[in-house]
Amino acid sequence: MLIEELALPGVYLFTPKRHGDDRGFFSETFSKVQFAEAVPGVELIQDNHSFSKDMGVIRGLHFQLPPHAQGKLVRVPNGRVLDVVVDLRVGSPTYGQHLSVELSGENWKQLWVPAGFAHGFCTLEANTEFCYKVSAYYAPESDSGIIYNDPDLAIDWPVGEDKAILSAKDQKLQKFRDFTSPYIFNE
Numbered sequence: 001m002l003i004e005e006l007a008l009p010g011v012y013l014f015t016p017k018r019h020g021d022d023r024g025f026f027s028e029t030f031s032k033v034q035f036a037e038a039v040p041g042v043e044l045i046q047d048n049h050s051f052s053k054d055m056g057v058i059r060g061l062h063f064q065l066p067p068h069a070q071g072k073l074v075r076v077p078n079g080r081v082l083d084v085v086v087d088l089r090v091g092s093p094t095y096g097q098h099l100s101v102e103l104s105g106e107n108w109k110q111l112w113v114p115a116g117f118a119h120g121f122c123t124l125e126a127n128t129e130f131c132y133k134v135s136a137y138y139a140p141e142s143d144s145g146i147i148y149n150d151p152d153l154a155i156d157w158p159v160g161e162d163k164a165i166l167s168a169k170d171q172k173l174q175k176f177r178d179f180t181s182p183y184i185f186n187e
């Protein structure tokens, strides 16, 4: 398992080893001990799986508010996405900044999105599976988000607004400038 910290502090990229043979491959996709080396003190307690049938599906930018804030370890077993995280931690040197990483069944990368980040992705292929472990249970009353095409965040999505496919909920999310973040950066 290769573990790298990315440009936003606390965001990690994990690349599990794949053992290929004539049958296909085998891979340990999660190890509690290895995960804790990079991210100590966080327990992942729920596993999620979404399927997007089309290319250009954008889900996000989502997060749960405290006391149900969630860290997410995300991966794409099949298909391909551009995954995006936005730092919402007040006092963080990278507050309001985002980064994006391609995750796919081919590159086998996983991204750790800590609590205090908004998260979203755009599918780059049809029939994309998205799997993630989270550190807090789903709490619909704490569900929140920021609109994907926020003018201040200025995320470079791989599909134009005319082609993007969003849920009704995601089309109505608030702007970043209207959001008062409750997350505090503690390093």
Ligand SMILES: Cc1cn([C@H]2C[C@H](O)[C@@H](COP(=O)(O)OP(=O)(O)O[C@H]3O[C@@H](C)C(=O)[C@@H](O)[C@H]3O)O2)c(=O)[nH]c1=O
Binding pocket: 048, 050, 059, 060, 062, 063, 072, 119, 120, 121, 137, 138, 167, 169
């Ligand atoms: C997230 C979630 C949703 N649901 C239900 C609520 C709803 O009826 C249905 C679909 O929910 P959503 O539209 O919120 O699904 P989706 O847009 O895929 O939401 C996800 O987007 C990505 C980007 C994330 O980061 C995730 O944390 C999550 O917010 O599934 C659960 O039962 N448990 C869960 O943990």
